[in-house]
Amino acid sequence: MSEASHHHVPAVHDDHHHGPASGLTRWLFTTNHKDIGTLYLWFSFAMLLIGGTLALIIRAELFQPGLQFIEPEFFNQMTTNHGLIMVFGAIMPAFVGLANWLLPMMLGAPDMALPRMNNLSFWILPFAFSMMISTLFMEGGGPNFGWTFYAPLSTTYAPPSVTFFIFAVHMMGASSIMGSINIIATILNMRAPGMTLMRMPLFVWTWLITAYLLLAVMPVLAGVVTMMLFDIHFGTSFFNAAGGGDPVMFQHIFWFFGHPEVYIMILPAFGVVSQIIPTFSRKPLFGYDSMVYATSSIAFLSFIVWAHHMFTVGMPLAGQLFFMYATMLIAVPTGVKVFNWISTMWRGSMTFETPMLFSIAFVVLFTIGGFSGLMLAIAPADYQYHDTYFVVAHFHYVLVPGALFSIIAAVYYWLPKWCGRMYDERLGKIHFWLSFIGVNITFFPQHFSGLAGMPRRIPDYALQFADFNMISSIGAFVFGFSQLLFGYVLIKAIVSGRKATSRVWEGAHGLEWTLPSPAPYHSFTHPPKVVEAEAHS
Amino acid sequence: MSDPSKDTSVYYVPENGWHPIWVAVGVFLLVSGIGSWLNDLQAGVEPSRLILIIGGLILIATLWFWFARVIEENSAGLVNGQLKRSYVWGMSWFIFSEVMFFLAFFGALFYTRVLAVQWLGGEGEKAITGDYLWPDFVPSWPVVQNPDPLVFNNPGESMQAPAITEIGAWSAYLPLWNTIILLTSSFTVHFAHTAIKNRDRTKLNLWLAGTVVLGVVFLILQVEEYVHAYNELGLTLDSGIYGSTFFLLTGFHGFHVCLGTFILAVQLGRALKGHFEPHDCFGFEAASWYWHFVDVVWVCLFVFVYVV
Numbered sequence: 001m002s003e004a005s006h007h008h009v010p011a012v013h014d015d016h017h018h019g020p021a022s023g024l025t026r027w028l029f030t031t032n033h034k035d036i037g038t039l040y041l042w043f044s045f046a047m048l049l050i051g052g053t054l055a056l057i058i059r060a061e062l063f064q065p066g067l068q069f070i071e072p073e074f075f076n077q078m079t080t081n082h083g084l085i086m087v088f089g090a091i092m093p094a095f096v097g098l099a100n101w102l103l104p105m106m107l108g109a110p111d112m113a114l115p116r117m118n119n120l121s122f123w124i125l126p127f128a129f130s131m132m133i134s135t136l137f138m139e140g141g142g143p144n145f146g147w148t149f150y151a152p153l154s155t156t157y158a159p160p161s162v163t164f165f166i167f168a169v170h171m172m173g174a175s176s177i178m179g180s181i182n183i184i185a186t187i188l189n190m191r192a193p194g195m196t197l198m199r200m201p202l203f204v205w206t207w208l209i210t211a212y213l214l215l216a217v218m219p220v221l222a223g224v225v226t227m228m229l230f231d232i233h234f235g236t237s238f239f240n241a242a243g244g245g246d247p248v249m250f251q252h253i254f255w256f257f258g259h260p261e262v263y264i265m266i267l268p269a270f271g272v273v274s275q276i277i278p279t280f281s282r283k284p285l286f287g288y289d290s291m292v293y294a295t296s297s298i299a300f301l302s303f304i305v306w307a308h309h310m311f312t313v314g315m316p317l318a319g320q321l322f323f324m325y326a327t328m329l330i331a332v333p334t335g336v337k338v339f340n341w342i343s344t345m346w347r348g349s350m351t352f353e354t355p356m357l358f359s360i361a362f363v364v365l366f367t368i369g370g371f372s373g374l375m376l377a378i379a380p381a382d383y384q385y386h387d388t389y390f391v392v393a394h395f396h397y398v399l400v401p402g403a404l405f406s407i408i409a410a411v412y413y414w415l416p417k418w419c420g421r422m423y424d425e426r427l428g429k430i431h432f433w434l435s436f437i438g439v440n441i442t443f444f445p446q447h448f449s450g451l452a453g454m455p456r457r458i459p460d461y462a463l464q465f466a467d468f469n470m471i472s473s474i475g476a477f478v479f480g481f482s483q484l485l486f487g488y489v490l491i492k493a494i495v496s497g498r499k500a501t502s503r504v505w506e507g508a509h510g511l512e513w514t515l516p517s518p519a520p521y522h523s524f525t526h527p528p529k530v531v532e533a534e535a536h537s
Numbered sequence: 538m539s540d541p542s543k544d545t546s547v548y549y550v551p552e553n554g555w556h557p558i559w560v561a562v563g564v565f566l567l568v569s570g571i572g573s574w575l576n577d578l579q580a581g582v583e584p585s586r587l588i589l590i591i592g593g594l595i596l597i598a599t600l601w602f603w604f605a606r607v608i609e610e611n612s613a614g615l616v617n618g619q620l621k622r623s624y625v626w627g628m629s630w631f632i633f634s635e636v637m638f639f640l641a642f643f644g645a646l647f648y649t650r651v652l653a654v655q656w657l658g659g660e661g662e663k664a665i666t667g668d669y670l671w672p673d674f675v676p677s678w679p680v681v682q683n684p685d686p687l688v689f690n691n692p693g694e695s696m697q698a699p700a701i702t703e704i705g706a707w708s709a710y711l712p713l714w715n716t717i718i719l720l721t722s723s724f725t726v727h728f729a730h731t732a733i734k735n736r737d738r739t740k741l742n743l744w745l746a747g748t749v750v751l752g753v754v755f756l757i758l759q760v761e762e763y764v765h766a767y768n769e770l771g772l773t774l775d776s777g778i779y780g781s782t783f784f785l786l787t788g789f790h791g792f793h794v795c796l797g798t799f800i801l802a803v804q805l806g807r808a809l810k811g812h813f814e815p816h817d818c819f820g821f822e823a824a825s826w827y828w829h830f831v832d833v834v835w836v837c838l839f840v841f842v843y844v845v
Contacts, residue, residue, distance in 0.1 A: 223641025
């Protein structure tokens with residue numbers, strides 16, 4: 001994507017400034033943060049399409065009550081792998097790809113702090129996902145126990161392919177841990193002079209905090225799948241009460257990982273929209289400091305709320321009360337953020353280019369997901385909502401028009417900087433409206449079917465849910481196929497888009513916009529001096 | 538390394554290299570091999586270890602060349618102070634992630650010991666489950682009587698430390714000796730570090746070699762303890778939750794001691810070749826931090842797995 005361009009770089013050190021290597025080895029052996037960012041982003045787009053295909057298989061089956069296309073056993077494999085591929089294959093790598101592309105440019109650094117490890121973090125992923133997807137073709141079928149892989153479904157009653165699932169998770173975890181170590185080292189050590197912590201763009205801040213969350217919880221995930229492996233193959237009894245263990249303990253350890261994981265997928269999204277909204281409102285971000293503190297508070301709270309996923313397993317009352325109130329507390333810093341985004345737009349001279357449209361949709365629809373989260377946090381109410389489509393609607397609202405919309409917004413926003421060319425604004429807007437309408441048609445009715453009692457993870461359902469499911473399936477196909485348009489818009493821009501200026505957007509601030517478009521292969525061999533105005537938008 | 542530029546104001550960004558992706562290939566083959574090996578064992582099929590071995594060899598060889606390359610780059614003067622700080626941050630946060638890995642297992646120990654086993658025995662609000670399933674189960678820690686001994690054999694005895702007053706029993710208690718050995722080794726590795734700072738190569742080699750020897754002795758005693766547990770106590774991985782937590786915690790710790798000893802041995806080899814200067818010894822320091830980390834984990838193990 002990025003052409004080597006030397007004119008911006010001081011001549012003295014030109015010998016350091018090779019362009020990209022030619023051929024396939026450029027991608028296999030690369031140590032360049034832009035190349036690796038590109039690899040991450042295309043990989044995650046491929047995973048989005050695969051995971052999306054699984055989702056469409058699910059929605060096709062649910063279009064009408066009764067069993068139409070697939071067996072219940074296969075349906076379970078679809079829900080499981082859809083979740084795993086989207087969480088670990090699409091959303092997380094996309095954010096790491098954005099971090100790779102943007103952190104060195106935003107901080108005034110030559111590259112990521114540990115470039116070879118950066119290459120390794122990426123190249124583990126295609127292997128890990130080949131392994132995971134290959135389980136679908138193994139004897140006994142792939143993982144069929146839901147993306148949360150609760151024991152004993154994932155131990156005593158699991159297909160043999162679970163062993164490979166476990167190792168695939170180990171590999172993804174190793175990739176994430178190395179990736180976050182690299183991000184932390186880059187942010188703490190590679191800032192240009194003058195780029196103090198409180199001058200960093202908010203995308204950098206949110207990624208710093210996300211990297212700590214990853215470091216703290218990915219090893220716990222590794223621990224819990226290791227216990228599964230030993231329960232399955234070596235006769236331990238961690239999750240088997242007959243030997244003194246407890247299947248509920250699996251849920252505790254899993255969600256100790258799982259809840260921070262949810263924020264791992266949303267904090268960088270907060271960062272992205274905090275960059276985009278000021279640009280198109282032509283105002284600085286409202287309440288920068290409070291954004292930093294709110295992000296940190298959310299990260300801290302994410303460690304003490306995990307059991308709100310398990311209100312119905314039979315916890316002591318005191319535990320339920322603690323986890324209920326702690327969870328509700330998260331609404332405070334999240335509210336601060338939403339307030340700040342709206343205040344940034346307030347009386348700004350706003351324009352509505354595609355990245356801005358996706359960001360505004362993010363603020364509105366993510367907030368809807370946040371509100372349904374508050375409803376789920378109320379323990380007695382959760383007894384009713386638990387494991388219904390209401391939960392499905394809730395987390396898809398925060399993940400699809402939340403995390404995914406922010407990723408799409410980021411790609412539209414920075415694409416001109418990456419490849420030096422503009423996307424087709426008219427097609428971008430069509431993509432937005434198709435996605436926006438599609439996503440709401442898909443997931444809004446699921447609130448109603450869930451409140452009416454439709455359970456999640458089933459291939460067939462009672463007749464009274466038929467209408468909502470049919471609407472939902474139509475929306476899913478609209479949304480799914482409009483992502484092919486997204487791919488077309490991207491390729492069209494990269495191949496034949498109109499040339500972009502270096503500032504790209506009239507209201508854009510930050511170091512990355514001081515570089516030419518496309519950004520040179522090596523950004524800042526010698527760190528720039530950072531003045532306040534250029535630091536963050 | 539086309540240009541060993543002496544301009545240390547430039548952060549050294551390595552050129553493209555083959556090492557990382559081969560590590561990925563090696564890891565992939567290794568875990569695929571382990572996975573199919575385990576599944577073959579489970580299915581009662583004659584297992585093949587070929588893929589596992591190939592993957593392991595690729596991984597080990599690639600890491601060897603990778604580290605050699607990094608050491609060369611450092612001696613060529615490419616590594617400036619800022620890059621060294623990146624290494625320091627990298628190693629520190631790697632150790633933090635290891636701490637969190639062990640925390641998962643300690644969490645499992647505390648949860649089962651304090652909550653799950655008690656509930657199974659009829660404590661608390663959830664008593665009915667235990668009463669209904671295994672009314673005869675009496676909770677205790679160590680769990681020497683499992684809720685369902687037909688599914689999980691009872692361990693004969695536990696590894697629990699003797700009572701505080703039995704001085705004689707303590708002197709024959711291997712975990713105590715292992716604690717003394719590991720704590721001593723933390724001091725010896727620190728003395729080796731001081732020797733680097735004082736440019737005293739003889740002392741460096743001696744203290745470092747001493748640390749490696751202590752690591753090896755620890756591992757031998759640990760194997761001895763496992764043999765004792767399996768053959769004489771009937772305490773095994775599949776003897777219920779006590780054996781599960783005991784072997785996974787001490788086992789993963791032992792694995793980390795193995796790794797740490799190997800890393801220190803490599804540093805010893807480098808020391809004998811004349812590497813390390815007072816202000817240029819990151820490889821050694823990283824190894825010693827790792828060693829202090831496994832030491833701290835052991836102290837927690839000794840307290841919470843053996844004594845309390």
